[in-house]
Structures are given as C-alpha cells and as structure tokens.
Amino acid sequence: MNENEADTGLRARLIEVGVDLVSTAGAQVLTLREIARRAGVSHGAPRRYFPTHLELLSAIARRGFADLGARATEALGDGGASPRARLTTLGRVYLDFAFTQPGMYELMFRHDLLESGKLGLRETSLPLFGVLVDLVGRARPEADAALVAGALWANLHGIAQLWGWGSLQLATGATDFVPLLDAALDAHLGPEER
Amino acid sequence: MNENEADTGLRARLIEVGVDLVSTAGAQVLTLREIARRAGVSHGAPRRYFPTHLELLSAIARRGFADLGARATEALGDGGASPRARLTTLGRVYLDFAFTQPGMYELMFRHDLLESGKLGLRETSLPLFGVLVDLVGRARPEADAALVAGALWANLHGIAQLWGWGSLQLATGATDFVPLLDAALDAHLGPEER
C-alpha cells in the first residue's frame, strides 16, 4: 500500500502518469479520464484506488510537495552556511520550483484540493515549514519565529503566483524575480550582512 | 455598451447574477448554464454578449476588482493620515475583502482567467497598485517604491490565500490574521512609528 516507485500496481502508475502529465501538459489536462487513458486503462479503473477524482489529484500533488521538499533539503545540505544564507537558498528553491514546474505548483495550491482536506497539509507542507521556522528562529532569535516564517512563506507564495502569471512584471516593470525575492528576504530577515 | 447598473440589458443582468452567485454560493457554482438559468434565459443566450465562458467570468471578476478598488479609496479617504497608517488601512481592506468575499477573490485570481489575458490587468489591478506604489514611495522615500510595493502586494496576496484555506493557521497556530499582516507591513515598511 506504499507509494514507492518500485510499486508496479495501477495505483502507483496512475500517480506516475499524473505527475508526468501535469509537468508536461499543465494542470487543465489532468482529468480523470485522460490519466486513465494514458495509463492504458478504462476510465472506471482509478475508482478502485481513488474513490474520487480529487483524491487522485491529491496523491499527485503530494508528490509535488515531496519533490519540493527533496529539492530543498538537497540544496540546503548540512553545510555550515549561515541561517540567513540558507534562507536565501530556500527561497530560490521555492521559486525555482514554482517557475519550472508551474503545472504542479498550480495543482498543489488549488482551492478545491486544499479545501477538501484530502491533501493532508500536516504531512505535506508542514515539514518544510518546520525547516523554515527553524532557520528563521536562528536568523532572528529575537523575533516570533513562527509568525515571521508564516509571513515569509506567504510572501514567497505570493511572488510565485503573481510573478507566475505575469502580474508583477506588468506592475513593477521588472524582468527578473530575484530582486523581488531579495526584497522579501531583506524585509523579513534583515539585510544579508548584519 | 457600458456596464452601469442602470443598464437593463441582458449583458448587465448576467454580470449582476454572476456577482451575486459567486458571493453567495462560491466559485464552483459559477457555470455558464447556471448563470443563464438564474438570469431566466436559455443557456445559449449569453453567447451573444460573451463569446466564451471565460469572458463572462472575466467581466464578473472585473466587478470584483472594481469593488475592491472602491472599498480601498473609500477607506483611505483623502484624510491626512500618514502614508504608513494608510498602508495599514489598505492592507486591512485587502485582506478583509479576501476573507469576506472568498468566492470573488478566488475568481479574481484564477489561473485560467489570468493566463487568458481576458481580464485586462492593466485596467483592473494596476490602478490600485498605483496607489500602493505611491504610498510606499512616500513611506519609504529611500527605497525602490515599485519593487517594495510589488513585494508587499505579493505578501498580502500570499496571506490572503494561505490564510484563506487555513494553511497559515495550521502552520503557525495563529487564530487571527492581524499579527501576520502587521508583521508583513513592519517588514516591508518598517515599524509603525519611525
């Protein structure tokens, strides 16, 4: 019943196909029937493993959170960089993920998914948020780490979304998102060298 | 061809019905056929005024932006409050709108709407963003106003979304969004009294 890649069952294959599909074709194509089609199975087959479309989508989105978490921990490593520098890295990883995997990022933050509760935020986004809180706590020991981390996460998410569909480019005239990211990091954490 | 409320044509009525519907029943109910049904016309009727479903949704969303803009300018007034205080007001208005009109806010920032370009960001969100840039420029004369305003807008939007579906409550354990808002404002603008 685990979701290993070695699992050769249909359940795992559906998720695999979904991850592939959302990465290459976007989030609109991610219909139940299309996934079943690409998995080479009838449209009723997924029902045995995912009682509803939303649950299949949630399973796919969970892979996105796992992927994002893996990228983050890999980029952070366990090297001795300063908390502030590691937070910069984390921000870069977050936005890079959002911009290189726009379909997956869109799926991960779909209203109906999140509101359904099928996603299991506690298991998906909370671990990475814990890393964020920890780093913020060490970068700004005097502050309320959870609060600042929450505000910073919101800022990253907002940049990811607004930049992702071009609003911020239009509004600010910018062509690179890095200054925005730096502004957000500086705002919440103070300048790089302090 | 204007979109006044006094306009008694079907075009205006469809938008009216849509605004009502999204406010009371949410964004999922906002189908073309349901809007037509509630407007008392056949499902093919809207096609004469809105060639596609997305264009009708865009027209409805534009009313949301107009409403948000009206609330902002009304709350800001032209009183002599400090730029920093007015930015606090603006942030409150923004988040209050997002939380009291969640369906409309969700509609206004739907991926397919924004990516279609039918929304006309230049006419909808840009004016309010201009106000934001102006206030930021006066609150922090030394900074790049457009950049800070962009980062701040992203922060507001992120708080609106993440708080809206409960992620930030779960992550930070908070039960009130105001501290988050204050943290964001303090971060980007400096503390209230400076």
Added chain:
DNA sequence: AGTACTGGTAGACAGTGTCTATGAATGAAA
C-alpha cells in the same frame, strides 16, 4: 408590404466525473 437584422431559443455534440452491472482471472476450500 417586404426585408434585413437583432436577440433569444432549442437541440446536438464531445467531453467530464460518478455510479452500477458485468465479467474475467486468481486463489482457497471442498
């Protein structure tokens, strides 16, 4: 009076998610 045109109707079409009945294959029990 006749003729365009405006603005709405009604039905078809392909596609969607869900539900149900059916059936093939597998493995356990007799």
Added chain:
DNA sequence: TTTCATTCATAGACACTGTCTACCAGTACT
C-alpha cells in the same frame, strides 16, 4: 479437480458542462 469467493478492470448509463448551429419571433427601416 471442481466449486466458490474475492479481486480488479471493463463498459455503459447518467447528469452535467461549454461550444456550436439551425431556427425564429420581433423590430426597424426602406
């Protein structure tokens, strides 16, 4: 070995969606 039960996928129906097209009742104008 034969029966039986369970697992798992199929196929079709259903209600619903957005879009397209044929039609048609008025209205306004020549």
